[in-house]
Amino acid sequence: MSSIPHDLAAFLVEAKRRTYAGLDDDATMATPLLAGSKQLEHRAPPYAYRDIYFGMGFFVGQETVSRDDRVIWSMSYSGGVRAEIRDRESFLAIYKVLRQALLGVRAEQPYRGPPLFEQAGMVYRSEVEGALGRFHGVETIAWQDGTKLYELRYSGGLLR
Known part of the structure; x- marks a missing residue:
């Protein structure tokens, strides 16, 4: 499968909104495949989305999309809040944004x-190169004065 399914992008948007973005850890599976991980899933046949990650302050994860039980797309990511940020209130505020x-x-x-989002005095940015078939990017959250609070790098694409 070398061409991108026409409905893959729409499925990804739906899956992401119905897992971490919309439900936070309430979307977590009770018994994840990997011990100690958080696992979020969304299904809309023929597609199935799975996001598995470890950690919180600094975390590493991978999203996969299967079509008819065969993984066709994946994205890996790692990042988190600056190491010196340790208090729960700061974590919660940053992750809420x-x-x-x-x-x-x-x-x-x-x-x-999105490329730019602002809330609660914080500025979120996501810069990406490439397209759904093969891409990489970085997202950051900073105070409006530019002081960086959080950074994450991501990359992935269509498997072949």
Whole structure:
């Protein structure tokens, strides 16, 4: 399968909005495949989406999309808040802005959030190169003065 299914981007947008972005950890499977991980899933046949990640302050994960039980697309990611940020309130505030930004995912770039989102004095940015078939990018959250609070790198594409 070398061509991108016409409905893959729309499915990714729906899956992301119905898992972490929309439900946070409430979308987590009770018994994940990998011990110690968070696992979020969404199904809309013929597609199935799975996001498995480890960690919180710094985290690493992978999203996969299967079509008819065969993985056709994947994205890996790693990042988190700056190491010196340790208090729970800061984590919650930063990740609340992140989830709100991720709800703005759109079919033109169905990887993370929109290019720019601002809330609660914080600025979220996502810069990506490539297209759904093969891409890489970085997302950041900073105070409006530019002080970086969070960074994540992501990459992926269509498997062949």
